[in-house]
Amino acid sequence: MQNVQQDATDDELVELSKTNPDFFGELVVRYENKLFAFVRRISYFSNEDIEDIIQDTLVKVYKNLNAFDNSFKFSTWIYRIARNTTFDAIRKKHARPQSARLEEEDCLKIFRSSVDLEKEMVVVDDLEKIRKIIDGMPIKYKEVFILKFIEGKSYEEIMDIIKKPKGTIATLISRGRKMIVHEIEKKDLTLS
């Protein structure tokens, strides 16, 4: 069974999990850390809270296995449930998700992907300033940036995760980039 679990695709494991929860364990192993990192990036919660969110997410996933549609990627579907569960938890705590803080490495990833460094001639040694720029972005932009530049999701996948049309995703990325460039100029990160 161990080999079957490891060789099976996500879709196959979904089908097998419907009758035997042990197969679901393999799906959990495949996604628990990815989801943990994702929830951490879009929320400000402590590790313990995030673990609870992941647990809730996975139970929801199991309960809704029959809702999984093969036309989606399983990873897209599980990210969507994790995102919704996280936002529900944020709402329950009556807190704004804007306070989420990204790791330095993540901030730089977003920053480098958003700005044409050669063209903008940006000095990237002031990490704290860069972090402030990225952390200061509204969650709707930040979330798309995290999915695109850190999680490496395609436009279609982001569309299915946040349930917004592709055009809206493109607009959010474009506006977010402009926002970053504007902040770079404001914070004097550009060499003239």
Added chain:
Amino acid sequence: MRKMKKDISKEIVEKIKKEKIKPIEKWKINFKNYLYWGVVGVFILLSGAFFSLIILNFTGFGEEMFGFFHLGRFLRILIFTAPYLWILAFGICVISGVFIFQKTKTGYRHNVLFVVSIILIIVSVLGVVGHFLRMNERLEDGLPHNIDHRMMKFKKEGRLFMPEEGVLVGKIKKVKEGSILLNDPKNEKWVVLYSNKTKTAKDIELKEGVKVIIFGEKSGDHEFSAFGIKRMERPKRVIKENDDMSSRRPLKKDVDNLERK
């Protein structure tokens, strides 16, 4: 990348087994989606019905009205007589349809403008078909006849009744040489004066009981001079007496009669 501290996979599997959690049945999950589609369908049908009522209102005048009034008055009459209730209901149904469509399983994938355009095309086709099949007339006939005069604006005859603006509607009570006695929607009597200069629609026979729209001018208290007279309702379909019925599908009662013989 930070990782989870505990081995959650074992915990989850144990929880599922211990609490005997089962995946929700497929039909229960799909039910919500089918319900949304059903509601979208209902809103599209309602929008189509309201659109056909709007068409009915605007086609009620006919192009001949252009000839009787100058553009300013023509536009004023159009604005005054517009079926705002139907327009509002139409707008609400289209917006609700679009909103519910986006709640369907993959509804979010489509751009709102695209969805609105598609729904408007479908609704327009339904409205036009409804108009040609005279469903809008049947719908309007379905409204109560003994309606309070304050509610008359919801009916076409109530909206069109604007003698001060030059439009009078009502049912002919009596036809005399040079004048017609008319009952307006408030059941008040009017004397309509006409002459051989008055343009009368080809399909109309001026006789008692016929509902008419009269374009003209108020010439006194409950007196109106007609420039043009038009039927308010399209003529009903009449089966000719010598109609060849051989191509008609036999009705059940025809078959029963034949068997009895």
